Amino acid sequence: METENWSKSLGAEYATDEPEFMCELGRAMAEWGNVEHALSSVFAVAIQSKDPFLARASFHSIVGFRDRLRAVETLIAMQSKRNLTDFWKEVHLEWKRIDDILSKASKKRNRLAHMHVWQGPEIGTFGAQNITGLADLPLDPVARKKEVVTIALMRDYRRSFCIAADRVYKLQERLTNAG
Numbered sequence: 001m002e003t004e005n006w007s008k009s010l011g012a013e014y015a016t017d018e019p020e021f022m023c024e025l026g027r028a029m030a031e032w033g034n035v036e037h038a039l040s041s042v043f044a045v046a047i048q049s050k051d052p053f054l055a056r057a058s059f060h061s062i063v064g065f066r067d068r069l070r071a072v073e074t075l076i077a078m079q080s081k082r083n084l085t086d087f088w089k090e091v092h093l094e095w096k097r098i099d100d101i102l103s104k105a106s107k108k109r110n111r112l113a114h115m116h117v118w119q120g121p122e123i124g125t126f127g128a129q130n131i132t133g134l135a136d137l138p139l140d141p142v143a144r145k146k147e148v149v150t151i152a153l154m155r156d157y158r159r160s161f162c163i164a165a166d167r168v169y170k171l172q173e174r175l176t177n178a179g
Contacts, residue, residue, distance in 0.1 A: 017151065021125040024154040025112060031161040032109045035102065036060075038168035039068060045175040046075035065106045069099055087178060091171070098167055105164045108157045115149055126150055 044055035062068045073095065080092040115127035118134065124141065127149030128134060138144045 018119050018125045021151050024151050028112055028154045028158040031158045034165040035105065035161050038165045038172065039072060041172040042168055043072050045172055046072065046079060069102060073099060094171055098171060101164050101167060105160055111149065112157065
């Protein structure tokens with residue numbers, strides 16, 4: 001049985017931008033990990049656990065990002081109802097803004113996680129949903145770039161994930177300092 005030799009150079013059948021594409025995909029997905037970690041930090045503070053490790057483990061046992069968002073929403077809503085202060089009203093409003101940002105960001109993350117990567121020496125490397133829609137993509141590279149995941153789009157996604165994580169960390173810091 002022959003195995004692929006990863007040390008040899010890429011042949012003509014590969015797109016030259018493939019390594020950069022894969023690198024950006026990895027960077028974007030790693031940044032998404034920061035979003036999830038930041039969210040677990042808010043969960044751990046909002047649940048007011050004496051053991052943040054257990055709170056985070058509990059958070060990460062929730063399957064599905066939307067369910068994780070709902071768990072944090074529930075905690076913040078309950079704290080806001082228990083503590084009828086301006087602080088908690090502001091926290092709840094900020095959470096609603098963050099929830100909207102994260103819901104939109106999760107759609108981008110899902111697009112990256114579930115795309116199929118296509119490549120060729122004449123078409124370059126790009127991500128598209130699946131083979132059934134491939135024939136519908138424009139042949140013109142400029143027109144196609146508007147409909148598929150490109151290196152530039154992944155960089156934009158990564159930046160948006162970074163901004164989202166930062167916003168969540170700031171909320172966590174605010175909750176920690178108030179507690």
